[in-house]
Amino acid sequence: MARVTGWIYEKECRLFKWVNSRLQHRLLDKYFNAITHFGGATATIITTLLVLLFAPDNARIFAAAGFLSLVLSHIPVAISKKCYPRKRPYLMIPGTKTFSHPLKDHSFPSGHTTAVFSVIIPLSLIHPGLLWILVPLGFSVGISRMYLGLHYPTDVLAGMMLGISSGIFSVFLVNSYLVTNHL
Numbered sequence: 001m002a003r004v005t006g007w008i009y010e011k012e013c014r015l016f017k018w019v020n021s022r023l024q025h026r027l028l029d030k031y032f033n034a035i036t037h038f039g040g041a042t043a044t045i046i047t048t049l050l051v052l053l054f055a056p057d058n059a060r061i062f063a064a065a066g067f068l069s070l071v072l073s074h075i076p077v078a079i080s081k082k083c084y085p086r087k088r089p090y091l092m093i094p095g096t097k098t099f100s101h102p103l104k105d106h107s108f109p110s111g112h113t114t115a116v117f118s119v120i121i122p123l124s125l126i127h128p129g130l131l132w133i134l135v136p137l138g139f140s141v142g143i144s145r146m147y148l149g150l151h152y153p154t155d156v157l158a159g160m161m162l163g164i165s166s167g168i169f170s171v172f173l174v175n176s177y178l179v180t181n182h183l
Contacts, residue, residue, distance in 0.1 A: 032140075038141050040112060107152060120167070
């Protein structure tokens with residue numbers, strides 16, 4: 001098992017270094033520094049609240065699911081960060097490029113990636129055409145976390161899976177509630 005784990009870590013460090021070091025360009029610096037905030041608490045909470053307050057009724061249902069998903073998805077994030085105290089790559093991999101004010105808490109899983117996917121999945125279900133815009137946005141947030149030196153690829157992948165699964169589960173819960181209560 002240790003051999004497999006070591007092999008995976010070696011491969012993910014290689015991918016991390018490629019994204020963090022070889023992909024560097026000043027336009028990408030600006031892009032990833034900006035796009036990463038779309039997975040932050042402020043952006044995800046404000047987005048779901050704005051849709052909840054101002055969108056048509058059917059969109060509000062999915063915004064409620066998005067908000068529920070955001071809350072539910074961060075329970076396993078908080079537990080994982082406590083139970084699996086993985087140090088951030090910039091602390092472990094020499095030569096990692098970081099930008100202003102790197103985070104100091106644990107790395108696994110990526111909370112920004114979890115948050116953005118937990119919100120975009122329910123919002124995309126109301127208008128499937130939005131998937132072509134929102135899913136690349138989610139992937140950009142995930143890549144930004146590696147580009148900025150804050151997360152390993154497996155942190156991002158785990159965050160993406162948590163966000164997607166909580167998004168689908170929340171839509172199921174909201175729909176079940178509506179059907180059960182004949183709303």
